Amino acid sequence: MLTPRVIPTQCNPQHLGTQPQVTVPTRVAVGPDPRGHYSGRTNVRGPVGPTRLGRRSETVRVLGVDPGLTRCGVGVVEGTPGRPCTLVAVGVIRTDPDVPLPDRLLRLDTKLTEYIARFAPDAVAVERVFSQHNVASVIGTAQASGVAILAGARADVAVHTYTPSEVKAAITGSGTADKKQMTSMVTRLLRLEVAPKPADAADALALAICHVWRGGTQARIAAARTRVEEKGTRT
Secondary structure: OOEEEOOOOOOOOOOOOOOOOOOOOOOOOOEEEOOOEHHHHHHOOOOOOOOOOOOOOOEEEEEEEEEEOEEEEEEEEOOOOOOOEEEEEEEEOOOOOOOOHHHHHHHHHHHHHHHHHHHOOOOOOOOOOOOOOOHHHHHHHHHHHHHHHHHHOOOOOOOEOOHHHHHHHHHHHOOOHHHHHEEEHHHHHOOOOOOOOHHHHHHHHHHHHHHHHHHHHHHHHHHHHHHHHHHHHOO
């Protein structure tokens, strides 16, 4: 069973490769309520699942997912727009290419559901699939992306997608940054002593940071616009 590599916020980031001393269920049972609605927050969160009670109201926790069928990067960060984020967890979900496709997708869904149940993110950020020359590769990426979006929606968590260029621009200031530049900036922004590896993990963290900054800012703008409209209505 793959256990997420976790760095509690109080721990030194150099322990990136260690395993957490907790037990996460191998299979999470998620089903509809009597009305036929899925409520992952009620059914998924178990005794090891966190709550939001200890967080500051302006802090956002985001699960970033770099979709891939063989390797799917996952990373959880907390932060507020315009400020350095804090690493919560990072890892890679792997599936065996020799296993039937339905079983690979099921494993991916199970592990992503575990991440959502355990870390209770406020949002899920998934890389948006774009056309590539390798059709077989993009099909697998699209399938993994769909599983990630479904896992978030089932748990009633807001899901957002970003193109690679949007993430690169948010993290490095350039939409054409390469993998090395992205990993370097993620390491600096999260104030880590050790760069997250492999690249799939770093990309997942970049997605999460991107949404903390961009999504949080957009939410503030929308809230301010709503307040202005409400004030105009009253007058």
